[in-house]
Amino acid sequence: AEQAIPKCSVNAASAGWFGPFDAPKDFVFEHDEVEVKAIHGQSRTVRISSLEQLSDEGRTLNLWLRQVELVVPS
Numbered sequence: 033a034e035q036a037i038p039k040c041s042v043n044a045a046s047a048g049w050f051g052p053f054d055a056p057k058d059f060v061f062e063h064d065e066v067e068v069k070a071i072h073g074q075s076r077t078v079r080i081s082s083l084e085q086l087s088d089e090g091r092t093l094n095l096w097l098r099q100v101e102l103v104v105p106s
Contacts, residue, residue: 056084057093066094073099 040048040061051058051068059066067085069078078097080086086093 056082056087061091064092064094065089066096068096068098070098070100073101 044061045059048059048061048066050060056067057065058068065088067080071078078095
């Protein structure tokens with residue numbers, strides 16, 4: 033949502049979030065759909081788990097990548 037909010041309002045970003053409902057896309061807006069993937073800093077590929085994640089339903093399809101790192105507390 034933190035990347036969606038600058039593009040639209042907080043309410044629109046929240047309303048567009050379908051991630052927890054096993055939807056093909058994480059966000060669906062009026063003109064855009066967004067799939068969000070978390071990747072490790074060393075990753076060079078992204079795994080698309082289904083054809084539905086690539087279907088565009090007539091909207092612009094966006095892929096947002098978030099880099100994550102595992103940190104072991106000392």
